[in-house]
Amino acid sequence: MGDNRNVNIPPGFRFYPTDEELVAHFLQRKAALLPCHPDVIPDLDLYPYDPWELDGKALGEGNQWYYYSRKTQNRNTSKGYWKPMGIDEPVVNSNSSKKVGMKKYFVFYIGESGPAGIKTNWIMQEYRLSDSDSSSSSRSSKRRGGHSKIDYSKWVVCRVYERNCSEEEDDGTELSCLDEVFLSLDDLDEISLPD
Numbered sequence: 001m002g003d004n005r006n007v008n009i010p011p012g013f014r015f016y017p018t019d020e021e022l023v024a025h026f027l028q029r030k031a032a033l034l035p036c037h038p039d040v041i042p043d044l045d046l047y048p049y050d051p052w053e054l055d056g057k058a059l060g061e062g063n064q065w066y067y068y069s070r071k072t073q074n075r076n077t078s079k080g081y082w083k084p085m086g087i088d089e090p091v092v093n094s095n096s097s098k099k100v101g102m103k104k105y106f107v108f109y110i111g112e113s114g115p116a117g118i119k120t121n122w123i124m125q126e127y128r129l130s131d132s133d134s135s136s137s138s139r140s141s142k143r144r145g146g147h148s149k150i151d152y153s154k155w156v157v158c159r160v161y162e163r164n165c166s167e168e169e170d171d172g173t174e175l176s177c178l179d180e181v182f183l184s185l186d187d188l189d190e191i192s193l194p195d
Contacts, residue, residue, distance in 0.1 A: 015040060015061040019091045022066075022127050023101035027157045030068055031129055041157060043068045050077045051108050051122040051160050064161040071128060071154045075106065081113045082106040082124055091127065099130050121163040128156045 017026070029036040041059050044067035049057065051065075058065035075082035084106055091101040106124040109117030 015059065015066070017066075019103055019125075019127065020094055020100065022157050022159070023091045023129065024093065027068075027101065027127055027129060027155065030155050030157070041066050041068055045069060046158060047072065047074060047077055050079045051120075051124070051162070054160055058160070064159055066157065066159055068155055068157050071156045076113065080108055080110040080117065080120075083109055083113075083117070090130075101127055101129050103127050123161055123163050125159045126156050127158070 026036055026041055042057070044054075044058055046067065046069045054060070054065040054067070058067035060066075084104060086105055088102045088104050090099045091103050092098060093100050104126045106126060108120045108122035108124070110120060111117040
């Protein structure tokens, strides 16, 4: 399932889920051992792979890769490590404003863990269920008779992408279409038109 060519998404459809959809539709169902349609996100033990090796292993859409992985403290790969950035952000249900999960950002560093690592543009967003959801999903799987040794409440879903270098220079202001038109008209003053 990690190979995108085998994904059963109809032509013309793209996989661009919101944070809420990743947690509420995909991760909660995975943790509760319920089927998810479409079943497109593969299980992947991330940590042996460097981010540039995800193509063909994880679900790729555009410049983003998605996969389920087990929650772990060891985020080292063969060539580097994932270092956490900032604090956890809540993922909330857009209708009820109830917290459904948490999102944590990581940046990939090449080299040994510590100050010697070289920061890259690779970013990982790791989504996990909020504590109340993860404990209820593990209880519900036990009620269904699931005596598996795997604790499915420890699953996370990850989105990995390479950040564009120009994003760092951007001040975060997004221009409307009209702004772009007016700015392009200003550029006409600098152009000499033939007589």
